[in-house]
Each structure stands twice: as C-alpha cells, then as structure tokens.
Amino acid sequence: MYNYELLEHTDTVNELLARYGVKFGIYKNNTFKEQLFPFDAIPRIIEKQEFAGLEAGLKQRVQALNLFLRDIYSDKKIVKDGVVPEDFIFASSGYMAECEGVIPPKEVCSHISGIDLVQGKDRQWYVLEDNLRVPSGASYPMIAREMCRRSSPSTFENTLLEDNRNYAQLLRRTMDYVNTGGHTVILTPGRYNAAYFEHSYLAEKTGAHLVSGAELKVKEDKLYYVGYDGRLERIGAVYRRISDEYLDTMNFNPESVIGIPHIYDVFRKGNVALINAPGNGVADDKGIYYFVPKMIRYYLDEEPILQNAPTYLPFYKKDMQYVRENFDRLVLKDVAEAGGYGVVFGEKMSKGQKEEFIRLLKREPRRFIAQEVIDFLDIDILDGKQTVPRKADLRAFVLMADEPLVWKSGLTRFSRNPDSFIVNSSQGGGFKDTWVLSQ
C-alpha cells in the first residue's frame, strides 16, 4: 500500500531529527525534561482538490475570527445583535479589558492561526479547535521534510507534492506586512519552554533575531533591542512566544520575569506589531468555538465551508437537556484547559462520577462544552515492520499577511496508544509529515 522507499529509512530520519535537536520540553514532577518528538514516516496525504476545499474553508474561518476579534474589542456588534451572548465574552478567561479600543497594525489580530481538524470515517473534515494565541507545531513537519528528502531522495523525485519548507517565507511575509519600522524579532520565554526548539528554528529560518525579554527595552514609546555597548536598534515586529499575561509587567502580570515593561503601551500606540495580538484568547475559547459558524454568517454573509464537530453548550437549557440524556456518547471539555487536558469521555465515567459531573455542569454551565465523539478516520503508523491504525488530527496553519495564506502542509499528530483519542505530544503522541499533492 505504501510504496515509498522513505519508509525503509524511518530510523535514519529519526536519527537526523535527534541530531538537530527536534525536541519538545515537558515538566513532570516539577522537573523539566526534553524529549524527542517521535516521527512516523508514513505521511498523511491530502489530494490537491481536497486540500483546495480545506484551504478555502480555513481562509474563511480565520478571516471571520479576525473580524470577530476586531469587533469584540471595539463596537461589539455581534453581541449587540444577539449572535454571541455576552456571557461568552466577558466571562472568558481569554478576554482582556486592556485590549479595548486598541487597533493592531494593519488591523490583524491573529497573524498565525493553528486550526485543529480531524477527518471522520465519512471523509468529512471537522474543525475541533481554533488556536489563535501562540499556536505551535509548524517547525516539526518543516524540518521532517528536509530530513526525509535527505534520507530518501528518490521518494520525492517520484512524488508530486507541495514543498512545505516555504513556511519560513510565509511567516516572514506575515511579519514584514505588519512591521511598523525596524527589525523583526522572535521573543522566547527561554529554553525551558515546551516549544523552544520551534522558537529557535523559526528564528534561524526566517532570519529574525531570537531574543529574551532582557534584551529589549522601551524608550519614548518605541521598542528597542539593546546592544552590548548600549546602542539601540528599533524593533518593528515581535513574534512573541510568550502568553499575554507574561508579556508586560506594567500592564499585565506584575510578577512576570520574562516580559518587557511597557511593551503593550508601544503596541497600543501602534509603534510595534505583536504577533499574535494580545487578547486573542477570547476567540479561541472552546465556548466561542460553538459560535464560529455563526460568526462566518454574520461577518462574511457566507455559509461555513468547514464543519464544527457537533457541539452543545450546557449554558443553553436545550443543550443541557441533550447532554444529560446523551451523556455516555459525548466528550466533555473544560473550556479553560488545553493540550488534551480537561477532556473526559462520558462512557468512561462511573455512575458516581457522572452524577458528580452533572452537578458540576449545573453549577458551572459556562465552563464546559460537550461534543459528539467523532468516529475519526484512523491513519496508519509504523510499528516495527507492521502498520497499525491510530487516531490522528491535523493542525493546519493560516497566516494573515496582505492576504490570508494557508500553508500547504500541516502538523499531523497521532496517538501511539491504540485506545486513545488524545494526540498531544505532551501526552506521548508522535507526528507525521502532511503531504499535499500538487497534481
């Protein structure tokens, strides 16, 4: 079935990935550990036409989400018009009052969006989650492709597919588009961040400088990089890989030791682009996810091209009723959690646990969403010389430059556990390259 010479070189590719330090960090028992991210050489293959449909849907979705963010922090028309209840805006942990009235450069809020999709057995793609804060993962298939091409050139000579190594150029174009004048830097919280490899690799590939907060300084409403001899160079765009709350001690969490005091004031005055803009968390909240198809209709006057997984909000009486009646076949997600945490399957709970959970739902209906368990299309992974089916998702990347750009690849993550739907790397998952055929 998989007639690729590449598969004979899985170990070589993994050795090369180890050589180049393709790792992610995790904290276990308060100890930081770096782990290799296991790579499976069987690619996820998406036909050209199928990807064209995804591409159109992804552009549409991210455009609507950007319009939503602009609206929420200004006129709030979507709330006034009763499309999204205000409970889902102001009670969201991602909503930031500090962002009210602030217009980001070129009015782009989500420059880099990571949209998580799964494919059902009916071949239909479903969006599972939107990641609009600091989505990570593009670097892994990017470097994996490089190593695969080195390990098995003939595989690529004989296959017509889109080259995904252009992600750095797309990212650079995105950063340059919003740059307000000066250098572009990638701001990292440091090497003990889970995605540190990605920060450093993207800096290398985009030619942006990788910096820590201590290397930047605000002076007279502008942001500067501070040289060894005290000279200053202006910064016009910061691709920050630091969460909103740690970005600026003067505007957000005062205890942050990784941020830059007053950087948000510079942003507010339009003198630097922050990529992505602060406050995006309000739009990738799992509760807001339910409303994205409505947003598309509201802002773009179009029918959504991509489907959401069937989702219920216990916040609505009708949905609460449905959740209670169909508890065993639903998956429940805590809207404040991420990374595969805070996810419980109704059918796996004991009677007592269910009763307890339903009481919690009644107390905090805004805190959870319920979704139908999608019968994922399994994809094959190599297990020694055999292939075995496993659950997998796809994180697609949409970059917002002078136009929306969809990266013709994506991070395919899979569960290594045959009984698990959780594909996150932090929970033992591996990854694959995503091939988009060019013909």
Add this chain to the structure above:
Amino acid sequence: MGIISVEQTVRLLWLGRYTERVYTTLRLYYSSYDTMIDEGKNEGENAYARFCQMIDIPDIYGSKEVFKEKYPFDEENPDSIFSNLNRAYDNAIMLREEIGSEALSYIQLAIYAMNKAKISRAPFIELQRVMDNILAFWGIADDNIDSEQTRNIIKTGKRIERLDLYARLGVGRKELYREICRLEPRVARSGIRYDAEKIKYMKELVEKPEIDYYKVVHEAETIL
C-alpha cells in the same frame, strides 16, 4: 541586526569557553587515565589526585576507580566533563539562529556520544567521538557562521579558557606565550571591551625566569 546584546555576547563567550574546557580536559583525562593503568606498580603514585590538583578541582573521589567513572560522566558533579558539556549545550541551544543548526548539531552529537560513553564497556571509543564532535563544531563554526563578530566572540572564549587551563596546568613558557599571542588579536576583533594592559602584563609574567602561573590565571580570568 548589526548589534549584539549583552546576553548574546555572554552566551557566545561561554560557548567558546565550555567547548574548550571539554576538549582540553578530555585530552588531559586521556593522558592521566593512561598513567593510572600503570599505577600501583610504583609506590606513592596518585595520578588522579595530581590531576585534580592541576586543574584546581576538589578531590571528592577517594579512589582512582571512582574518579575514572565520576570525573567524565557524573552530571551531578559541576566539575565533570559531562557537566561542562551540558553547559556548552545550554549556551549553544540559545544560539541556534546565530550559529546555525549545523553547528549546533555537533554539540548535540557530542552529548549523545557522552551518553553512550557513560554506559559503554569501552568508554574511550565514545569519548573520542565527543572530542571529534567538538572539533567538528569548531570547524563548522569557522566555516559557516557569517558574522565575523560572532565567530570572534566564540573564539575569544575559547582562547581565554585555553590560556586559563594551560596556566593552571603549568605548561611550558613557549606554549603559554603562544596562547597569549593567539588571544590578543582575537579579543581585539571581538568588539568586547577588554583590558589591553592585561595582555601586556601576561606576556611580561611569562617572560620572567619564574612564571607566576596563578597571576596568569587571574589576568586571563579578568581580561574582560
């Protein structure tokens, strides 16, 4: 960007110092290990204790058997070769965009080789690979790093460390003088502020009939 921050400068400098420390202490460990093979044949010999004394590290080992295992491989011991290699990695990992993935990969490979050596029944073969990777790192750093300033800062670190270690080891006058002469143009081109008088003074120290090695160490350590 045309300028380089204090943080970046410090990382580059210490990357140079730690890679040199790993390289030179490995070479020294080889020669001491060789001496230890014959130890016990003549009374009063204690090569490992002399080694500790020479490079000014505490003798926490108690026996040559413990030393042979712990000095290269014990990651909990800040003086071990592995710890120094980890410190080189700590700096290198923060410099990927500055030195490039290719150069960084040799430090990563040195770590893997060190891990293999730790569990190997013939650790010297793998330790040789650690050394090979350090040499390859220097080679690629020289060849691939575009910024002259970046290269010069790494090499300044390397030269300071070598001078420091050689002075501690009490190497011959000629070798020590050569290392001072190699440091001089490098530090001048690095763009880092330094005390040029110290170079002059070190040369004078080495030219004296009795070399005060501790003073040379002190001057090398405080040149920046």
